[in-house]
Amino acid sequence: MPHSHGYQSYVKAIYILGTEGEGQPATAARLAEFLNVAAPTVSQSLRRLQRKGYVTLDDHRITLTPAGYRLAESLVRRHRIVERWLQDGLGLDWATADEEAERLEQAVSPVVEQALDRLLHHPKTCPHGNPIPGNGAQLADNGQPLDKIEPGQTVVVERILETAEEIRDLLEFLGARGLYPGAIVQVLESSPYAGSMMVRCGERTFTLAPEVASNVWVYPVAQSDESCTAPNVAPG
Numbered sequence: 001m002p003h004s005h006g007y008q009s010y011v012k013a014i015y016i017l018g019t020e021g022e023g024q025p026a027t028a029a030r031l032a033e034f035l036n037v038a039a040p041t042v043s044q045s046l047r048r049l050q051r052k053g054y055v056t057l058d059d060h061r062i063t064l065t066p067a068g069y070r071l072a073e074s075l076v077r078r079h080r081i082v083e084r085w086l087q088d089g090l091g092l093d094w095a096t097a098d099e100e101a102e103r104l105e106q107a108v109s110p111v112v113e114q115a116l117d118r119l120l121h122h123p124k125t126c127p128h129g130n131p132i133p134g135n136g137a138q139l140a141d142n143g144q145p146l147d148k149i150e151p152g153q154t155v156v157v158e159r160i161l162e163t164a165e166e167i168r169d170l171l172e173f174l175g176a177r178g179l180y181p182g183a184i185v186q187v188l189e190s191s192p193y194a195g196s197m198m199v200r201c202g203e204r205t206f207t208l209a210p211e212v213a214s215n216v217w218v219y220p221v222a223q224s225d226e227s228c229t230a231p232n233v234a235p236g
Contacts, residue, residue, distance in 0.1 A: 008075055009035065010045050011054055014062055015072030017161045026062040034163060058139040073133040078113050079105045080126035085116045087127045094127040094180075094196045095171040100150075129159025129172075129181030140219040145198065147213035151167050155218035164215035179216055 013034050017026040032042045046062065049055045053070030064072055082105050086097040092117050108116075117123075117135070124137035131137035157179055164170050178201045179185070188205070189198040196207045 007045065007049055007054070008071070009179045010042075010049060011064070011068055011072045012075045013077070014055065014161065015063055015069070015076060015182045017061075018064070027060050028062065031062065034166075053236075059223065075105075077133040077135075078108055080130065080132045081113055081116050081120070081123070083109055083122045083126045083128075084132070085118055088120060093172075094175060095168045097127055097221060098165050098171065099168065116173070124179065125159070128162075128165055129157070130162060130165075143217050143219045145189075146185065146199075146216040146218050148189075148219065149212040151187050151190050151197075154221045155187045156221045157181055157185060157216060157218050161215045161217060170215065171210070174216065177204055177206055184221055185216075185218065 004161075009158075010031070011051060013031055014026045017030055017034060018194050026048065028039060028042050031046075035042070046055060046057060047066070050057055053065055054071060056063045057214050058066060082101040083097045086096055086100050086104075087091045092100065095134050100159055104118075109230055123132060124135045125131055131139065140158055145161075146155070149155055160171070160174060160179070164174070174180075183201055186200040191197065193208075196209055197213060198205065198207050
């Protein structure tokens with residue numbers, strides 16, 4: 001996200017941190033880190049959001065009100081539909097699609113949003129696997145970050161966390177190694193003292209730092225599907 005944020009960026013960030021991370025509530029500290037802004041700036045913005053009726057603040061926890069939640073869902077939905085259109089319709093890579101969606105989404109009216117949704121046949125997720133609100137996607141109950149997977153296990157990539165979407169180089173790194181939603185990944189070795197894990201994705205074998213692997217959300221693969229290979233390009 002850009003370094004200058006309007007209240008809509010904050011509402012989106014609170015929604016993402018509270019609903020799509022590890023189940024931890026949004027806090028001012030996490031919000032400052034996610035938006036890359038100073039703590040005093042976050043405090044001022046949260047007070048404005050509270051006055052607007054979008055959040056409640058209680059014991060360092062930030063909770064969206066019903067009005068704030070509806071606004072957040074509409075903003076996240078628009079962004080992810082635009083992302084999907086930019087990749088599927090215009091052929092942009094998933095890192096560029098995310099950046100351009102940030103620029104374009106403010107100009108997309110509800111009428112255009114609905115038209116794009118129909119054109120794309122109501123996609124359930126954005127290119128990074130995160131759910132498009134209102135289109136029926138559900139996150140796996142047994143999902144967890146890749147860095148928590150033990151050696152010898154095989155998993156499916158479900159999604160890339162929004163925290164990684166904000167870092168273009170990281171998205172390009174993950175894409176170059178085939179770590180797209182639906183990819184089958186085998187964890188070969190994990191060396192916590194060395195700060196790395198070795199994995200196989202398709203025909204590629206490579207190492208990942210835990211802080212990188214923590215952005216890749218996965219779930220266990222069914223035994224009958226373990227022979228599947230990872231896609232070589234981002235799914236359309």
